[in-house]
Amino acid sequence: MKSLVFEWQIPGVRRELIIALIKSLPKPVRRNFVPAPNYAEAFLGRATPLELPLLDSLEREFRRMAGISIDREDWHWDQVPDHLKMTFRVVDEHNKKLKEGKDLSELKGGLKDKVQQTLSAVADDGIEQSGLHIWSFGSLPESYEQKRGNYRMKAFPALVDEKESVAIKLFDNPLEQQQAMWRGLRRLLLLNIRRR
Structure with a gap:
């Protein structure tokens, strides 16, 4: 399983996720992308979901829209509310939960x-x-x-x-x-x- 599929979230939550990611940017960068809801809408109108990892797609489209490059370390997933992140649950053949978490890579490594x-x-x-x-x-x-x-x-x-x-x-x-x-x-x- 690749996290690319899940980081884009489901369509109904995607707009809110993009807004939260914009708000996670440091203020000097973030001020180039306000109002955040407008940039989220513009991004969703231009981007093809699942074509690229979400942050790659955001960086590419925001560079095209505003002429501003965003460094990868400027995004802060830890500031995105948990309800906007996928929850992964690993179960055994008896449907007993083995592990649960928000980070697929971490779960895979731990198991x-x-x-x-x-x-x-x-x-x-x-x-x-x-x-x-x-x-x-x-x-x-x-x-x-x-x-x-x-x-x-x-x-x-x-x-x-x-x-x-x-x-x-x-x-x-x-x-x-x-x-x-x-x-x-x-x-x-x-x-x-x-x-x-």
């Missing part, structure tokens, strides 16, 4: 180990393997889906470098999968070159 345990638990016998020295496992799927309770788990298998061998492990996102796969594939090639 990394739990996600890895869950991915390992839902893996069919055989997809995760270790101690591999040759490509003896057929083709590796780009993604792997498994139903767990009422939820579908999607994982991304990759070869993982274990120094003296490689393993097949599941990752929760394709970026980590690609990084691990590159290192794992390199290790598998090195192991096979040494054997010859």
